[in-house]
Amino acid sequence: MPKKPASPKPSETASRPWALRPASASAQKQWLKASAVEPELMAALRERQRLRPLERSDNPNRTHQLKPPLAEKMVGGARLPQWQHEISGGGRVFYCPDRTHRTVWVTRVDLGHPRETD
Amino acid sequence: MIVGMRRVAESGPQVTYQATDLARHHREVLDAARSGQALLRDKDGTALVLAPAADVERTYEIAELALELIRARRAIDHDAVPRSAALYGDFAWMSVLPDDAQRRFLDELTEGLLVAASGTSLRPVELLLGDWRATAEAWADPDTREALLASEPALLADIEL
DSSP states (O other), X not given: OOOOOOOOOHHHHHHXXXXXXXXXXXXXXXXXXXXXXXXXXXXXXXXXXXXXXXXXXXXXXXXXXXXXXXXXXXXXXXXXXXXXXXXXXXXXXXXXXETTTTEEEEXXXXXXXXXXXX | OHHHHHHHHHSOSOOEEETTHHHHSHHHHHHHHHTSOEEEEOTTSOEEEEOOHHHHHHHHHHHHHHHHHHHHHHHHHHSOSSOOGGGGGGGGGGGGSOXXXXXXXXXXXXXXXXXXXXXXXXXXXXXXXXXXXXXXXXXXXXXXXXXXXXXXXXXXXXXXX
């Protein structure tokens, strides 16, 4: 009889990085564009979101769980909480953490830079 | 300092120090102040309180937030829509939110302040304010609002950023 795969220990689960995925083509485009404009900022953000997307103690005034009417969002049929991380003075990344699948769905990236036409 | 003075009155039996105790028994006075509050009576009878600065700041912060809460609640309860942002005082940012969200924010803040006023940390209130302010900021921008309200089919489940 084949052995059942061992369930990961809680400590292993806790240290396993989250998967960081775009929730839409437009979110993916925004992420790539932001990464080209601010590579270091976005690399640091990527690291943070993979390791501690729900952490609020490192910079508590920069990570927020949104409230109604923006508290939740449907992603792939699942209703997930919606969070925001302030990546710079005007830069915001919005994401929906899925604790069950340890996946962070990026829903919007906005560097807050003025438009070229402004 | 009504809240602070009530605490002094309710904190049970305590020694009242005289102005001269600051020189003669300064360690005792300071220890009393560090552990809560030391009540000093000046020569003309004026009562003074010596307390940790953090406690006093906290009391002021709670009182100021409570005042702003009353101001905003009054705006919602008494003024017709559309309301001027100025009516909300320091909470002007919340004026962009829908009415039911505004009421929910004030209800949550009321709960948070009641808990904090009982002696717990103000940190949950700070987080609450930050969360609601971020929500209002996102809601105020039409593009962001539309993006955050839309359902996503998650067709890009195999792509890693």
